[in-house]
Amino acid sequence: MSTPQTTHHIQFVSGNEFKRRAAGIVADPFLKKSFRGAMDFLMMKRAAQFPDPELLERQRDLAEHIRRYSLSKLPELLEQLETNLKKNGVQVHWAETPDEANAIILDICRRHDTKLMVKGKSMVSEEVELNHAMDAAGIEALESDMGEYIVQLAGEKPSHIIMPAIHKTKQQIAELFAAKVPGVSYTEDVDALIQIGRDVLRKKFMEAEVGLSGVNFAVAETGTICLVENEGNGRMCTTVPDVHIAITGIEKVVEKLEHVVPLYGLLTRSATGQAITTYFNVITGPRKSGEKDGPKEMHLVLVDNGRTQAFADEQLRQTLQCIRCGACMNHCPVYTRIGGHAYGTTYPGPIGKIVSPHMMGLGATHVLPGASTLCGACGEVCPVKIPIPDLLIRLREEATHEAKPGHAPLFGQGAGKTAFASFAFKGFAFLYSRPALYRLFTWAATRFRALTPGNQAGWTKTRTPLTPAKKSLRDLLAERNKH
Amino acid sequence: MQRDYPGGPRPTDVYFFATCLVDLFCPEAGMDAIQLLEREGIRVHFPENQTCCGQPAYTSGYADEARAVAKVQLDLFPNDWPVIVPSGSCGGMIRHHYPKLFAEDAALKAKADSLSERVFELTEFFVKVLKVNWKGSGATKKVALHTSCSARREMGTHLHARQLLAELGNVELLNHSHESECCGFGGTFAVRQPDISAAMAGDKADALKETGAEQFLSADGGCLMNIDGTLEKRRDSFRGQHLASFLWHNTERKGEKA
Numbered sequence: 079m080s081t082p083q084t085t086h087h088i089q090f091v092s093g094n095e096f097k098r099r100a101a102g103i104v105a106d107p108f109l110k111k112s113f114r115g116a117m118d119f120l121m122m123k124r125a126a127q128f129p130d131p132e133l134l135e136r137q138r139d140l141a142e143h144i145r146r147y148s149l150s151k152l153p154e155l156l157e158q159l160e161t162n163l164k165k166n167g168v169q170v171h172w173a174e175t176p177d178e179a180n181a182i183i184l185d186i187c188r189r190h191d192t193k194l195m196v197k198g199k200s201m202v203s204e205e206v207e208l209n210h211a212m213d214a215a216g217i218e219a220l221e222s223d224m225g226e227y228i229v230q231l232a233g234e235k236p237s238h239i240i241m242p243a244i245h246k247t248k249q250q251i252a253e254l255f256a257a258k259v260p261g262v263s264y265t266e267d268v269d270a271l272i273q274i275g276r277d278v279l280r281k282k283f284m285e286a287e288v289g290l291s292g293v294n295f296a297v298a299e300t301g302t303i304c305l306v307e308n309e310g311n312g313r314m315c316t317t318v319p320d321v322h323i324a325i326t327g328i329e330k331v332v333e334k335l336e337h338v339v340p341l342y343g344l345l346t347r348s349a350t351g352q353a354i355t356t357y358f359n360v361i362t363g364p365r366k367s368g369e370k371d372g373p374k375e376m377h378l379v380l381v382d383n384g385r386t387q388a389f390a391d392e393q394l395r396q397t398l399q400c401i402r403c404g405a406c407m408n409h410c411p412v413y414t415r416i417g418g419h420a421y422g423t424t425y426p427g428p429i430g431k432i433v434s435p436h437m438m439g440l441g442a443t444h445v446l447p448g449a450s451t452l453c454g455a456c457g458e459v460c461p462v463k464i465p466i467p468d469l470l471i472r473l474r475e476e477a478t479h480e481a482k483p484g485h486a487p488l489f490g491q492g493a494g495k496t497a498f499a500s501f502a503f504k505g506f507a508f509l510y511s512r513p514a515l516y517r518l519f520t521w522a523a524t525r526f527r528a529l530t531p532g533n534q535a536g537w538t539k540t541r542t543p544l545t546p547a548k549k550s551l552r553d554l555l556a557e558r559n560k561h
Numbered sequence: 562m563q564r565d566y567p568g569g570p571r572p573t574d575v576y577f578f579a580t581c582l583v584d585l586f587c588p589e590a591g592m593d594a595i596q597l598l599e600r601e602g603i604r605v606h607f608p609e610n611q612t613c614c615g616q617p618a619y620t621s622g623y624a625d626e627a628r629a630v631a632k633v634q635l636d637l638f639p640n641d642w643p644v645i646v647p648s649g650s651c652g653g654m655i656r657h658h659y660p661k662l663f664a665e666d667a668a669l670k671a672k673a674d675s676l677s678e679r680v681f682e683l684t685e686f687f688v689k690v691l692k693v694n695w696k697g698s699g700a701t702k703k704v705a706l707h708t709s710c711s712a713r714r715e716m717g718t719h720l721h722a723r724q725l726l727a728e729l730g731n732v733e734l735l736n737h738s739h740e741s742e743c744c745g746f747g748g749t750f751a752v753r754q755p756d757i758s759a760a761m762a763g764d765k766a767d768a769l770k771e772t773g774a775e776q777f778l779s780a781d782g783g784c785l786m787n788i789d790g791t792l793e794k795r796r797d798s799f800r801g802q803h804l805a806s807f808l809w810h811n812t813e814r815k816g817e818k819a
Binding site: 097100101104105110411412415416447448449450451452453454455457458471472473474475476477478479499503504506507509510511512513516517520523524535536537538539540541542544545546547549550551552553554555 | 751
């Protein structure tokens with residue numbers, strides 16, 4: 079695994095398009111209310127699970143420690159995982175790029191003459207755009223997580239990593255089902271809507287030759303994968319079809335089964351405010367002889383897609399601590415304003431801003447690290463204590479500068495560099511590192527305050543201009559000292 | 562975030578690092594902060610060569626430029642006195658980011674570490690070091706309070722302003738919705754993503770106003786200019802004030818006319 083150079087076609091949103099989308103969304107009062115309501119609900123649910131801040135700190139410290147420890151031994155743990163998975167009868171595949179991951183999965187499907195694949199929720203499958211690859215090969219890849227099913231039916235992408243259809247209202251889903259599911263009439267009854275989805279999916283589970291799932295934790299010592307879910311669709315996907323393919327990023331490995339427990343406890347509490355999920359699947363191989371159910375064949379596809387780039391740098395490696403709970407987006411004031419689709423990345427919100435540059439390159443993503451006030455809400459709630467604001471600043475630097483001597487350039491290094499910004503910050507440094515010049519500047523700015531521009535780029539659209547005071551503080555102090 | 566505060570006698574002298582925003586855009590807040598310190602019997606030293614903490618460049622990813630600016634500030638505080646900053650984010654810059662910024666130069670790192678140890682956000686210094694207990698003057702006032710994200714999350718000083726206001730005894734502090742949420746300033750963010758920033762500033766202004774308070778307070782110049790500028794553009798009579806100014810004008814002054 080080397081520097082990620084992918085032939086995979088990267089779809090992304092340009093800086094201007096991001097701004098345009100954001101402007102449209104913040105101007106829509108309906109979306110504003112709907113996003114705000116959803117995020118408020120999720121924040122409240124999480125907060126209710128952590129009544130004791132000191133206990134939470136201890137839990138976060140432990141979780142951070144486990145993730146850092148796991149990453150410190152990542153290459154060994156991956157080898158150990160492969161060995162033990164093979165012992166358990168699981169076939170292991172390595173994919174450096176999305177294309178490689180899709181080719182591996184397609185190859186397995188073709189060998190089984192697959193017409194239909196049922197999918198449990200997997201963000202890595204979104205990341206590699208598996209559904210497109212399956213579609214192009216004439217294989218139906220059907221999402222079976224209710225939120226993912228809704229998003230797929232609507233021809234959209236998830237807007238949140240845990241709640242993919244959080245941007246949709248009950249009414250929109252009712253209309254969608256009535257329009258797209260044969261024989262269904264309009265109903266806003268949530269239970270009825272869920273039953274409609276279940277009826278469709280239930281048949282499909284029985285028909286599918288292949289079931290695909292994600293992975294929440296892969297345990298090296300036992301060759302086990304753990305899958306966290308609420309709907310039971312994950313269990314169906316991993317047990318009913320003859321073939322089970324799991325797909326995951328290489329960072330999800332931990333050494334021991336006991337390392338899973340603290341992470342799982344924080345994952346569900348941080349994500350949905352649940353102390354425990356309805357289903358927790360611990361999968362250690364395909365059906366063994368004498369067993370009556372389970373897949374006959376099992377595969378694990380381990381995807382790099384830029385993760386080794388983050389791994390190679392001590393600071394950026396912290397990105398890989400993520401356990402994909404989504405709490406950072408739930409608490410992000412920017413995500414709350416614009417929702418997940420504006421970003422144009424598989425992973426939106428704060429975690430998306432720090433992980434996407436490794437997957438898609440800074441050329442495609444350099445605006446995203448800058449689209450944050452660095453308020454720190456994300457880092458504050460992160461269950462594995464990723465210092466997201468520090469990583470945003472680091473990526474801002476990498477996006478606007480050449481690689482430092484002796485450092486390998488990141489994918490898309492320097493792509494956000496502009497002559498204007500370089501000049502502006504050089505000017506800033508020149509002025510503010512020369513006290514005498516700075517004093518002259520404040521002297522002039524206060525005396526000629528009437529000349530302050532009334533139009534100050536984005537600032538004055540909704541604010542009055544920043545105008546220097548009549549006298550600077552040092553002027554006021556000098557006057558006082560005279561008396 | 563936990564910090565051990567110096568015990569023993571009160572400091573007799575402090576340095577005041579005004580920050581570039583206070584120096585140029587809200588100097589009266591700086592003046593009021595200095596007067597509050599002096600009223601406590603402390604000599605306040607204002608190093609003439611101070612400019613800016615370097616934060617705008619640092620948070621934008623221009624570490625070299627930030628270092629060039631920060632380096633100048635490192636030499637301003639030769640005596641071992643506390644350094645008082647009337648702004649959470651600038652205080653956070655010096656306390657948490659200066660040591661990282663100078664990690665590769667032992668001599669500068671030592672200066673940065675020393676400075677980091679003795680830099681205090683203004684309200685933090687009042688509550689934790691001076692342990693003031695001021696009483697309010699005049700009629701009861703209803704106020705709302707916005708704490709900057711840096712004061713809250715980097716400096717851990719969000720409770721100090723609350724305590725100061727509560728001790729006055731004549732201030733009713735009204736809580737606003739989404740209190741811990743950012744006002745959308747974020748330095749260069751306000752210019753880079755003006756629409757998102759404006760939406761956040763607008764929501765913060767609404768939330769503060771909806772409390773029914775007479776005015777809002779903030780101990781951070783950036784937040785104050787952002788929210789107050791938004792309200793001013795709306796021609797709203799509900800406006801903000803720096804906490805230092807509010808405290809100076811609304812506390813009893815022994816031996817002085819109020």
